[in-house]
Amino acid sequence: MYSVKEAFYTLQGEGVQAGRASVFCRFAGCNLWSGREQDRASAQCRFCDTDFVGTDGQNGGRFATADALAEHITRLWPHPHEGVTPYVVFTGGEPLLQLDAALIDAVHAAGFEIGVETNGSLAAPDGIDWLCVSPKGNAPLVQTRGDELKLVHPQTDAPPERFEGLDFDHFLLQPMDTSGLMASDARKEPLSATVEHCMAHPRWRLSLQTHKIAGID
C-alpha cells in the first residue's frame, strides 16, 4: 500500500534538473518530523516548507499496488505521444519510506525516468535515475552518494564543508525559505548568505526554488 499526499504535473523547481517538466508524486509521512506544527520545534528537521500529512491533496490517495500508482502517475503526464521521456519525481515527506523495487519497476515499465528527493537518512534502492540528497543537520546521513547533494543553507549543525568529500556529481546550496517559519532554525538573510558562500567556495552552486518564483506548484 502506498500513501500519496498529492500528485501533479509541474516543472522541477530545484537543483540541476530545474525547469524540466515532471510529474511530482508526494508521499505522505516523514521520519524526521510528524508534520504537526506543535512538533516542529522538537523535530529532527525543523524548517520544512511542505504539508505531507494525509492523502487528501490533489490526486492524492492510497494505492494498493505498484501498478495502480504507476498508472495514476502515467495519467498525469500530458504528452504521451511527443517522443519525450516522461519524468516523475518522488518526494514527500520522505519518499524512501515507501519507494520500493516494485514501484521503480512499474514506472520504468511505463516509460518514465525517475527522480527522487530524499533527506538521506535512509538507503536508496537501486534503479533511481536521478538521486537528490538533502541532508538535515540533526539526522544521520546514510545515503552518501548520488547525483546531486542539495543542502538547505544555512543550517545549524550542517556546514557545507561537512559534505564536500561525499560521492556526488553536483553540490548545491539552496537558501532556506523562512517565510512560513518562526525564528528557531531560521537565520538572517539565507539568500545573501548562500550567494556569498557559493562565490567564496565555487564547488557549490546556487539552487533557487524557481517554482515559488514562477508561482506554480
Ligand SMILES: C[S@@+](CC[C@H](N)C(=O)[O-])C[C@H]1O[C@@H](n2cnc3c(N)ncnc32)[C@H](O)[C@@H]1O
Ligand atoms: C519537502 S522535502 C521532501 C523530500 C525529503 N524529505 C527531503 O527533505 O529531501 C523537498 C526539498 O525541499 C527542501 N526544503 C524543505 N524545506 C525547505 C525550506 N524551508 N527552504 C528551502 N528548501 C526546503 C528539502 O531540503 C528538500 O530538498
Ligand SMILES: Nc1nc2[nH]cc(C(=O)O)c2c(=O)[nH]1
Ligand atoms: N515545482 C516543484 N519543484 C520541486 N522540487 C522539489 C520539490 C519538493 O517539494 O520536493 C518541489 C516542489 O514541491 N515543486
Ligand code: SF4
Ligand atoms: S526531511 Fe524533508 S519532508 Fe521531512 S520534514 Fe524535512 S524537509 Fe520536510
Ligand SMILES: [Mg+2]
Ligand atoms: Mg516543495
